[in-house]
Amino acid sequence: MWIVDIAFTAAPERLAARPAHRERLTALHATGVVRMAGPLADDSGAVIVLEVSGRAAVDGFLAADPYFRMPGVEVRGVREWRPFLR
Structure with missing residues (x-):
């Protein structure tokens, strides 16, 4: 698994793009990718x-x-995660 910070x-601009982004995440959640x-x-960021x-x-x-790629959205880090509980 991977954590996107x-x-x-x-x-x-990010708020205008958020509905389409959330629809995409929802579709990928249904497939198990997300x-x-x-x-x-505090709405300072998000985790995926x-x-x-x-x-x-x-x-x-x-x-x-x-x-x-929208102004207002910055990927601060990507880390591999190996949970032992799911």
Whole structure:
């Protein structure tokens, strides 16, 4: 699994792109690619947990979603995660 750490700024462009982004995440959740996703409680960013084969798949996921290229959205980190409980 992989954790994508996202930071938000006040740029309004991200809010316009968010509905399509959330629809995409919902569709990928139905297939098992997105395991969990959501904003942090203070809306300073978000976390997405992916179940994909490797970093190249994470990069493909990010490249396919225009939300990650919007002003106000910054991917701060991508880390592999190996949970022992699911």
